[in-house]
Amino acid sequence: MILSNFVNRGIRDVEVGTLLPLAKDSKSILEVGCGTGQEASRVLAATHADLVGIDVAEGMIDFARLKLTTRGFSSRIQMRVLPAAHVDELAQEFDLVYSFNGALNTEPDLPGFFAGAGKVTHPGAFLVISLRTRPCFGETVLYRWLGKRSELARRRAPQVQVEVVGEPVESRYYTVPELLEKVPRNFRLVSLTGLAVVLPPYLAPRVKGTVLQRLVREANRIAGRLPWLKVLGDETLFVFQRV
Numbered sequence: 448m449i450l451s452n453f454v455n456r457g458i459r460d461v462e463v464g465t466l467l468p469l470a471k472d473s474k475s476i477l478e479v480g481c482g483t484g485q486e487a488s489r490v491l492a493a494t495h496a497d498l499v500g501i502d503v504a505e506g507m508i509d510f511a512r513l514k515l516t517t518r519g520f521s522s523r524i525q526m527r528v529l530p531a532a533h534v535d536e537l538a539q540e541f542d543l544v545y546s547f548n549g550a551l552n553t554e555p556d557l558p559g560f561f562a563g564a565g566k567v568t569h570p571g572a573f574l575v576i577s578l579r580t581r582p583c584f585g586e587t588v589l590y591r592w593l594g595k596r597s598e599l600a601r602r603r604a605p606q607v608q609v610e611v612v613g614e615p616v617e618s619r620y621y622t623v624p625e626l627l628e629k630v631p632r633n634f635r636l637v638s639l640t641g642l643a644v645v646l647p648p649y650l651a652p653r654v655k656g657t658v659l660q661r662l663v664r665e666a667n668r669i670a671g672r673l674p675w676l677k678v679l680g681d682e683t684l685f686v687f688q689r690v
């Protein structure tokens with residue numbers, strides 16, 4: 448379902464396109480909030496690394512394990528039910544840790560996650576994360592123009608309810624500076640990229656026609672790299688390196 452949305456496909460291409468060059472020489476990789484294992488599958492196919500996938504939802508872990516086993520990766524994976532803030536329970540060191548598309552928005556103890564990530568990585572290792580951020584440029588412009596400012600309240604609220612595998616959980620949107628404040632000094636910011644700056648995924652079904660979709664996708668890609676605009680994405684992709 449997620450991949451039928453052209454904005455989501457664009458987001459994932461930027462994320463994986465950023466991750467793979469960093470994963471090239473990795474031997475051990477950790478994915479946090481692996482969901483159905485879609486990204487893990489791309490990473491395993493493009494590298495020789497072993498991958499540990501964790502997720503809070505047992506159903507997701509079972510689904511991801513089955514998918515990755517069916518695709519021939521069983522000898523290179525370990526899938527485990529574990530919340531992000533408990534990564535330090537993994538008695539292993541990783542060359543690369545990543546988490547994409549909002550798993551960290553529903554982690555109530557984000558400082559605990561960063562502290563744990565510091566413990567399971569060595570200096571030089573990379574931490575690549577994307578999470579929902581606020582405000583989103585395209586959404587703000589659109590709703591202000593339509594006179595529907597109340598539509599913007601959801602993203603401004605300190606916590607919103609979302610569903611994770613049928614269960615209601617609290618999700619938080621961060622501004623880029625708020626997120627950076629939570630990152631300890633043993634991680635150095637290497638780059639940040641705005642994702643879906645012009646059009647967030649939930650508005651994508653309103654854009655009809657392949658030409659228009661291609662234009663929007665390109666606008667999202669370019670805006671995500673521009674100073675000022677790149678901190679105004681529906682999501683932000685951060686690359687940190689452990690020092």
Ligand SMILES: C[S@@+](CC[C@H](N)C(=O)[O-])C[C@H]1O[C@@H](n2cnc3c(N)ncnc32)[C@H](O)[C@@H]1O
Pocket residue numbers: 479480481482483485486501502503504507529530531532546547548549550551553554555611612
């Ligand atoms: C929006 S999905 C994204 C899944 C996957 N990363 C992707 O990009 O398709 C969020 C996933 O994170 C998991 N999740 C949510 N909160 C989590 C937490 N605190 N720790 C680990 N996983 C979490 C959910 O169960 C779900 O599978």
